[in-house]
Amino acid sequence: MEATFARPLLEVSNLKTVFPTENGVVNAVNDVSFSIERGKTVGIVGESGCGKSITGLSLLQLVPHPGRIVNGKILFYQDETDEPLDIATVSQWSKLMRDIRGNEIAIIFQEPMTSLNPVYTVGDQIAEAIVLHQEQNRSLLQQFGLQTTPKWARELAIEMLVRVGIPAPEQRFNEYPHQLSGGMRQRVMIAIALCCAPALLIADEPTTALDVTIQAQVLALMRELQTEIGMAIMLITHDLGVIADMADEVVVMYAGRVVEKGNVDDIFYNPLHPYTRGLLNSIPSLRGSQQDTLPSISGTVPHPLDLPVGCSFQPRCSERMQMCEQMPELNLINYTEDNNLRNGKHAARCWLSEESVNGETA
Amino acid sequence: MAKLLEVNDLRKHFPIRKGIFRRTIGHVKAVDGINFDVQRGETLGLVGESGCGKTTASRCLLRLITPTAGSFIFGDERIDLATLTPKQMRPYRRRIQMIFQDPQSSLNPRKTVGDIVGEPIRVNKTINKANIKDKIVELLESVGLTPQDMQRYPHAFSGGQRQRIGIARALALNPELIVADEPVSALDVSVQAQILNLLTELREKYDLSYIFIAHDLSVVRHISDRVAVMYLGKIVEISDANTLYHSPKHPYTEALISSVPLPDPKIQRERELIRLEGDVPDPSKPPSGCHFHPRCRYATEICKEETPELRETVPGVRVACHLSETLLLQGV
Ligand SMILES: Nc1ncnc2c1ncn2[C@@H]1O[C@H](COP(=O)(O)OP(=O)(O)OP(=O)(O)O)[C@@H](O)[C@H]1O
Ligand SMILES: Nc1ncnc2c1ncn2[C@@H]1O[C@H](COP(=O)(O)OP(=O)(O)OP(=O)(O)O)[C@@H](O)[C@H]1O
Ligand code: SF4
Ligand code: SF4
Ligand SMILES: [Mg+2]
Ligand SMILES: [Mg+2]
Numbered sequence: 001m002e003a004t005f006a007r008p009l010l011e012v013s014n015l016k017t018v019f020p021t022e023n024g025v026v027n028a029v030n031d032v033s034f035s036i037e038r039g040k041t042v043g044i045v046g047e048s049g050c051g052k053s054i055t056g057l058s059l060l061q062l063v064p065h066p067g068r069i070v071n072g073k074i075l076f077y078q079d080e081t082d083e084p085l086d087i088a089t090v091s092q093w094s095k096l097m098r099d100i101r102g103n104e105i106a107i108i109f110q111e112p113m114t115s116l117n118p119v120y121t122v123g124d125q126i127a128e129a130i131v132l133h134q135e136q137n138r139s140l141l142q143q144f145g146l147q148t149t150p151k152w153a154r155e156l157a158i159e160m161l162v163r164v165g166i167p168a169p170e171q172r173f174n175e176y177p178h179q180l181s182g183g184m185r186q187r188v189m190i191a192i193a194l195c196c197a198p199a200l201l202i203a204d205e206p207t208t209a210l211d212v213t214i215q216a217q218v219l220a221l222m223r224e225l226q227t228e229i230g231m232a233i234m235l236i237t238h239d240l241g242v243i244a245d246m247a248d249e250v251v252v253m254y255a256g257r258v259v260e261k262g263n264v265d266d267i268f269y270n271p272l273h274p275y276t277r278g279l280l281n282s283i284p285s286l287r288g289s290q291q292d293t294l295p296s297i298s299g300t301v302p303h304p305l306d307l308p309v310g311c312s313f314q315p316r317c318s319e320r321m322q323m324c325e326q327m328p329e330l331n332l333i334n335y336t337e338d339n340n341l342r343n344g345k346h347a348a349r350c351w352l353s354e355e356s357v358n359g360e361t362a
Numbered sequence: 363m364a365k366l367l368e369v370n371d372l373r374k375h376f377p378i379r380k381g382i383f384r385r386t387i388g389h390v391k392a393v394d395g396i397n398f399d400v401q402r403g404e405t406l407g408l409v410g411e412s413g414c415g416k417t418t419a420s421r422c423l424l425r426l427i428t429p430t431a432g433s434f435i436f437g438d439e440r441i442d443l444a445t446l447t448p449k450q451m452r453p454y455r456r457r458i459q460m461i462f463q464d465p466q467s468s469l470n471p472r473k474t475v476g477d478i479v480g481e482p483i484r485v486n487k488t489i490n491k492a493n494i495k496d497k498i499v500e501l502l503e504s505v506g507l508t509p510q511d512m513q514r515y516p517h518a519f520s521g522g523q524r525q526r527i528g529i530a531r532a533l534a535l536n537p538e539l540i541v542a543d544e545p546v547s548a549l550d551v552s553v554q555a556q557i558l559n560l561l562t563e564l565r566e567k568y569d570l571s572y573i574f575i576a577h578d579l580s581v582v583r584h585i586s587d588r589v590a591v592m593y594l595g596k597i598v599e600i601s602d603a604n605t606l607y608h609s610p611k612h613p614y615t616e617a618l619i620s621s622v623p624l625p626d627p628k629i630q631r632e633r634e635l636i637r638l639e640g641d642v643p644d645p646s647k648p649p650s651g652c653h654f655h656p657r658c659r660y661a662t663e664i665c666k667e668e669t670p671e672l673r674e675t676v677p678g679v680r681v682a683c684h685l686s687e688t689l690l691l692q693g694v
Contacts, residue, residue, distance in 0.1 A: 047550035048521075167640070181641045182412075211411040211577065213638040216621040220637060238550065241623035245630045264627045282555035283625050284584030286607060287694040292562060294584065296555035300520045 007077045007084075008035040009199055009232050010059070015072035015088070017051075017058045026304045028054040028067065030256035033330070034249075036200065041226070041233040043247030043264070045240060045279075047301055050253040052236045056202045059234070060101055061092040078104065078199075102132055106193035108186070110205035115189060116177040122188045123173030126157040129192045160191040165221060183214035190221065197229045204236045219246060240283055244268060249345070252276050255302055255312035258330060262346030272333065272348040275313045311350070323351050364438070366539060366571050367400040367423075372432035372444075374418050378646055390646045392418040393429075394595035397672065400539065405565065405572040407586030407603065409579055409618070411642055414592040416575045420541045423573070424460055425451050437538070456486060459532040463544035466524060469516040475502070475527055476512030482534040501530040504567070505560060522553035529560065533568065541573045546581060558585055579622050583607055591615045594645055594653040597672055601679040608693040611681040613658045616691040624694070636692070652684065660689055 017029040029051045036042045044052045057063050059074055074087035090097045101107075109115055117125060130153045154173070161169035164187040177185055186206060193201060203222065207215035219242065226233055235246055243250055243264070250267040252260040252275065260273040271277045278297040285291075299316040308314045310325040317324065330349045375389040393415040400406050408416050422429040425443060434443045436454060443454055462468045469478055480498045483489060489497055499509045505526040516524055525545060532540055542561070546554040562585065564570060576582050582589055583603050590600040591614065599612035610616045620636040638657050643649055649656050655665040664684050672682040683689075 047552065183641055211642070212579070212621040213411065213617060214641065216623075216635065216637055217639075219623075239623070240551070240625040241630075244625050244627040245623035247627075268625070268627050279551055280625065282552050284555075284558065284580040286580045286583060286619070286622055286624060290584060290604065293559050294555040296559060297552035298556075300522060300553060301550070 007080055009038045009077060010036040011073070011075040011077070011084070012055075012059070013073045013075070015055070015058060015069065015074065017054050017063055017067055017069050019067040021066075021305070024305045027256050028304070029058060032072070032253070032256075032258050034251045034258065034261055036232050036234060037248075038199070039226070039230045039232055040248040041235055041246050042249045042251060043243040044234065044236045044251045044253060045238060045243050046253035047238060049301060049304065051256040052238075052253060053204055055253070056107065056204050056234060056236055059087065059202060060105055060107055061087060061090060061097050062101075062107070076100070076104070103196045104198055105200045105202065106196065106198040107202040107204065108189045108193050108206050110208050116185060118177055121174050121176055122180065123154065123157050123161070123175075126160055126188065126191050126195060127153040130156050130160075130195045132196075156195070157191075160195055161188075163225070164188070164191045164194075165217070166191075181214075183210050183218060186210065186218055187221065190218070190225070194225055194229065194231075198231055200232045200234065201226075202234045202236070205238070206235075207242065208237065208239070215242075222246075240280065252279075255307055256304065257312065257349060258347075259313065259350070260346075260348040261330075262333075266346040270346075272346070272353040273313075273350045274317050274319050274352070276348075278316075313350075319352060321351065364402045365399055366402045366404075366437065368433075368435040369396065369398050369423070370433045370435070372396050372419060372422060372434070373430045374415075374422050374427065375430045388646055391595045391648065392645065393422065395432075396590075396592070396595075396597045398590055398597060398600055400571050400573060402538075402571055403565070403569060404588065405574055405586045407582035407589040408573060408575045408592065409577065409582050409589060410592035411577065411618075413642060413645055415595045415645075416592060417543055419592075420460070420543055420573060420575060423541060424455075424458060456482075456488075456535040457537050458539045458541065459535065459537040461525075461528050461532050461540060461542040461545045463547050466516070466521075469524060469527060471516055473515070474512060475507070475514055475516065475519075478516070478527060479512075479530045479534060482531060486535060488535060497534070501533055504533065504564065505530045506556075520553070522549055522556060525549065525557055526560070529557075529564070533564065536568070537570070539571045539573070541575070543575045544577070545574075547576060547578065554581070561585065579607075579619060591618065594643065594648050596653065596682060597680075598654065598682045599680070600672070605679060610691050610693050611675060611679055611686050611689075612683050613660050613689065613691065614654050616693070617657075619694055620692070634692075652682075660685055 013033045015029055015032045019026040019028055032055055044055060046052055054063060058069055069088050072088055075084040076087050077084045158169045158173055161172055166172050166184060166187055207218050210218060237243060247264045250261060250264050251258055254275050260276045267276060271280055281295040282297060284294060297316050302308055302312060310327050314320050314324045328349050328351045330347050331353055333346045333353060372393055373395050374393040375391050377386040378388045378390060379385060380387045396419060410416055421427045423434060429444055432444055436443050476498050479501055480494055483494055483497060498512060502509060502511055507526055546557050549557060565572060574582065574585050586603045588601065589603045589606045590597045593614050599615045606615060607619060610619060617636050617638045624630055640657055651667045652665045652670050655661040670682045670684045672680050674680050675686050
């Protein structure tokens with residue numbers, strides 16, 4: 001199963017997405033670089049407004065007006081031998097982009113009610129998605145042993161409802177979105193997103209609106225389907241528990257930038273950026289002893305039009321120094337042989353991480 | 363510790379109406395006979411999934427809505443708040459205050475912070491006019507805001523700061539009990555930690571008691587001395603916070619705790635998870651017997667027929683489960 005691929009599925013480098021506003025330009029996504037391996041899950045974490053959603057939308061050329069991508073590359077390696085496609089250069093409305101959105105990269109959002117059409121039954125909406133991806137679905141049809149009959153879309157839609165664990169699928173097929181619970185609606189969204197068997201699923205806070213027991217079901221479902229289809233997942237969330245549960249790689253964002261990235265164990269057991277450490281410390285524990293005072297990060301996230309000079313975390317950082325008035329680079333951390341923490345992918349944007357480990361610029 | 367509040371058999375049933383004559387065709391038993399008490403200086407956590415009745419229970423306590431049945435015995439004088447008329451209720455309102463999830467919607471955007479925080483004092487005339495300003499300054503400082511903030515309007519504050527304003531207002535009349543309904547749910551983790559610390563600090567400083575409602579089990583554990591778990595309008599388990607999380611005695615508590623992903627990838631990989639099937643049932647048509655039985659992996663015949671009472675199975679632990687004594691449940 002652990003096949004190693006020479007190339008990632010998607011490689012984002014120096015991505016910058018901005019919103020011109022009356023009061024100035026908001027750099028919603030600023031010099032963001034990370035990659036997504038085939039079949040793996042990358043978690044994007046950070047506080048409200050740090051640029052998680054806009055990063056996700058940028059990958060699909062879905063940034064809302066007046067936002068636009070002004071710099072960087074989004075290299076999509078459809079297969080391993082072809083030249084990559086730079087999504088950053090593809091026009092939002094082109095047929096090519098629509099094909100990618102329909103067939104290669106799918107997206108689901110926090111509140112499925114806003115993405116489902118209230119006047120059509122859920123079954124019709126899944127069937128419509130299926131018809132749109134008719135070509136790809138031939139293989140799915142064969143997989144489920146179904147014929148390409150006039151009723152095939154309906155049958156496949158019901159099959160998808162079964163697959164995402166919706167009870168009484170024949171009956172649910174004819175129901176409208178408002179008749180379903182939040183968890184069911186999210187399952188329907190997953191069904192629609194996955195009927196093209198995408199290479200990448202972008203899931204923007206897919207379980208934030210759900211209760212924990214339903215969240216556990218939906219996360220398990222996503223993991224199961226991931227193994228089955230072999231798709232990669234870009235999971236956007238502010239919940240570090242969900243990240244620990246799902247992610248292989250983690251990208252921590254703060255004020256539009258990547259402040260730290262690495263594999264999930266590096267981020268949780270050897271966090272290098274003071275912000276990442278602060279975040280991890282400030283979560284109350286479900287086990288362990290009850291503390292009186294939680295370690296907390298002082299202050300609040302800066303306004304996007306009024307960022308501090310140098311390191312954006314500076315005003316809240318307890319380890320701030322003189323040199324923090326200059327923006328640090330995202331430094332790759334090279335672990336030495338003897339401290340057996342592996343892989344050369346752990347990087348942090350902090351002057352301290354450069355000093356404490358023999359780093360080199362990513 | 364002295365008892366501050368005793369809630370007995372609290373019920374709130376909302377009628378379900380249909381048709382042009384708004385005929386009542388049934389009831390949602392949003393809160394269906396709950397019992398608990400709150401000691402002075404204590405924080406009681408109330409957890410449970412969406413729709414289990416947490417907000418309804420707290421709105422009844424504050425008499426924002428009239429309970430269908432039940433009594434709440436409050437204070438040393440042991441007055442039953444459930445039976446008071448709005449006028450008789452007035453002196454008690456001061457002593458029980460509320461903090462909401464979304465401070466945005468509870469703060470008047472056209473009033474300054476000074477007006478908002480000072481309003482309860484002006485209305486209730488608890489201190490003379492000359493001292494009001496000093497009191498407002500004291501309140502703002504106690505929640506980590508500055509005297510200069512008095513002149514500003516709510517929109518100029520971040521979510522965490524707005525929650526601080528809401529807390530300052532709740533403290534204005536020196537309450538004894540604060541009911542906080544999801545006070546940190548809308549906040550980012552770093553800010554959430556600040557507000558939790560503030561609430562802990564204020565509890566010591568002003569000798570407050572809290573009823574703390576949230577769906578985040580880690581947050582509830584952090585702040586609570588005791589925790590009550592609700593499911594479909596009933597309390598299914600109530601005990602000391604550590605005991606509840608380490609050795610739950612109700613199958614629903616066990617599943618709820620097991621569903622919370624821990625921010626620790628190694629533990630998460632190794633943890634054996636109990637996954638609940640299905641959704642929470644429609645509260646207007648709760649299942650027979652034990653409401654949890656269709657989702658319970660330990661359910662037996664009796665569970666479908668008889669509703670389990672909340673009873674003390676171990677000293678200090680009350681559970682509503684027929685089989686509690688025979689089950690070996692797993693905590694965190
Ligand atoms: N339409 C818009 N006009 C102006 N600024 C915008 C617009 N949409 C987003 N932004 C800004 O872009 C930044 C990033 O927003 P984004 O939605 O990506 O944050 P996020 O990390 O997803 O936050 P959340 O956790 O709250 O969903 C924010 O500062 C936001 O104010
Ligand atoms: N005014 C009302 N009329 C009818 N039904 C109501 C009313 N208020 C609440 N309910 C119902 O009562 C039940 C309990 O709702 P309540 O808001 O107390 O739940 P909760 O535990 O606070 O949930 P959440 O975690 O979503 O805030 C729900 O089924 C709800 O739909
Ligand atoms: S660069 Fe300086 S201010 Fe920024 S996180 Fe590192 S130590 Fe703190
Ligand atoms: S009474 Fe029965 S169904 Fe209810 S929680 Fe206990 S074992 Fe489960
Ligand atoms: Mg977002
Ligand atoms: Mg509520």
